[in-house]
Amino acid sequence: MVSNKAEIEVLEAGPHVTLQDAGRPGLMRFGVPNSGPMDRKALTIANTALGNPAGQSGIEVSPAGLRLRLTRGTLTLAIAGGGFAVSRNGQALRAWQVVTLQQGDELTLRPGPWGSWCCLAVAGQLEADTWLGATATHGLSGLGGGALRAGQSLTVNECRTLPERPIPCPVFCRPRRRLNVILGPQDALFSDGTVARFLSQTFRLTAAFDRMGQRLAGPNIAPEAALGIPSQGLTRGAVQVSGDGIASILMADHQTTGGYPKIATVLLDDTDGLAQLRPGDAISFTAITPAKAVQLARQRARAFQCYLAQLASH
């Protein structure tokens, strides 16, 4: 293992391509959301494939894509999340794999057959600005590691070269169209008929999405009283409904409080698969009890840990 330095030049970076790590939990009381990847499992997998800690800083690629050139050194990367079209010097690669770039090599990631967000981890230490102890970029303010721009240079220290290999894409990393929800906290502000409609009908993702959230199209599910509620804490996965009956699901960079009623909250583990859907995709909601949600969360965590342990042992 040789310790050395690599430099990456960003040739093209679309909007919302940012530096991310596991985020900054515990600061919502100061108006700061967790941020971190849209698909949190993708960054964990990419890092684990390289023997890194799960939440180490990497690059999150949006549907707008990314093109890089290695201008110095040798750099091993891991790519996971979504089914992107990945190529090295014009030669197609697998969407999920460990790849080593030599000086002068170009790596391109574009939207492929499925998925919306992809994570790149590096076998080394990516230099990045931190804010409140984390690299995770808060999109609205640009605080943290920040969005990538064409012409920008990134430095990776203590690079390790690892053998190239595919990374298996587990079934639980595919897009998730059927979302488990716990009803509430404000389901009582909606009529029984509206709640039934919410749970029985199909919604579609719209093109109005960013790292803060995802607006839905579908049946009108306006609350009975279109009054706001006193602003209250929000979580990733909250399904909030505006007075005119339009639902949105909050994601990584969500506002920390809001006054729109929430008809339901999506199981946190399901939000990664939700992030990998595309505008126009159909989704539906299934109500589960809080006890069932805890049981599912534990079951999913066990399956994920099992997968990660296998990935790390290769």
Added chain:
Amino acid sequence: MLEFATAIDKEAHRAVLALDAALAAQPFAGFIEAVPAFVTLLVRFDPLVTDRATVEQHLKTLNSAALETVLAGNRHEVSVVYDGSDLAEVARQCGLSEAEVARCHQSGTYEVAMYGFAPGYAYLSGLPAPLAIDRKPNAVRNVPAGSVIIAGGMCLITTLTMPTGWWRIGRTDAQVLTGNPDRPFAFAVGDKIQFNEAKNGL
């Protein structure tokens, strides 16, 4: 999500802050964070460590003890230059002169009711009644950081350049996001704020 009232209410807010303080002093295994707001406390827990019934039981034992908690809160002074782009319109709507708006704004004792929306956005309750006007019908873009804005009976010091529908009555160099990693936010929820006019600028 614990709800103490359905509308903004001073007593309910004190109960939120008391429970928040009690929980911070005595967290349960698997506690992630609590988010105090006007009448609610959002409590997040790790489902791999605990479950809702266990958390509710823990909060019940705290709830009675919390009533004894004394909430002091630190005091902060904030200097303001009252030259905001909306000052004239606020004065017109309130039936006051611009100088009276400035004096009235300084006469309130404000309390950090909650942080919300965006990093460092501290909602300050205690805006004097003559200045209680509704927000603008439409948000205005690119309101600079450091703006002192009012609406709906609240005051706020902006920390980022952002759109807002609140009225900009002045500006301050007070930094709510301090940039100091040891103490990144100037105010804690429950702190008291006093505004005074920076007569010779900032």
